[in-house]
Every structure is written in structure tokens, then in C-alpha cells.
Amino acid sequence: MKKYLFGRPNRATVFAVAVSVITVFSFAHILYAGENPCSFSGYLWGTGARSSFEVFSDTEALQIVFTWPSGTSDIWVKATDNGAKEVLIDRSLSEGDLLTLTGPGIFHFEIYSKWGGGCWKATVKKIK
Secondary structure (H helix, E strand, O other), X not given: OOOOOOOOOOHHHHHHHHHHHHHHHOOOEEEEOOOOOEEEEEEEOOOOOEEEEEEEEOOOEEEEEEEOOOOOOEEEEEEEOOOOOXXXXXXXXXXXXXXXXXXXXXXXXXXXXXXXXXXEEEEEEEOO
């Protein structure tokens, strides 16, 4: 018979701990574009899953290249300006994996799954 330090864990406790761990890893990241190149990555657990990050850009242009499990999922990217007042782009990554942005400002990106899931990565580089 196994002995547990705080009693036998039930399914609700295990689920709560798992959700807490996933939430910690899905908080938004902020990047100063002066770090060149840099990348963000995450894992979408299935339909409806979301992850986000923000990029600060000065007056220079930035190039963002996305990688994802193409063919096994439908991953979308939505980019908004600072304050999420204007949607700059909202499209499937299968329509193009390269975005070019010009600053200045903070750009908010949301990566989400319409079906399927898997790892995604966004690499940010300054265009010289």
C-alpha cells in the first residue's frame, strides 16, 4: 500500500495542478527587438488552444518567421497594435509563414488552433 504525504490525490487535484502548470507556461512574453534574432515558442494542446507574445519595435522593420506542424493542424496568427485596438492580421499560417512589421510600437501576437495542435515557433529578426 502506497503512503501519500498529504493523502491520496484525487482527479480534481491532479487536474488543477496540471492546469496551473500549463497556465504558467502560457503567459505572454515581452521582447525588445534589439535582441537579434530571438524566438518564442509554445505548444497548442488542440482545437481552441491559444498562446501569445508581444514584440516591441523601434522605427526599424522586423521580420517574423513562423514554424508549426503544417498538414496536421490549422494554426492561425492574429497580430494587433498596442492596446489591441486594431487587428493588423488574422490568418492561417498555411497562407504564409512570414510577417514583416514596421515600428514603432508594441505588437501583440496570438497564436491559436482552429483544429489540431502541436509545437509552434516564431523567430524575430531586424531587417537591415
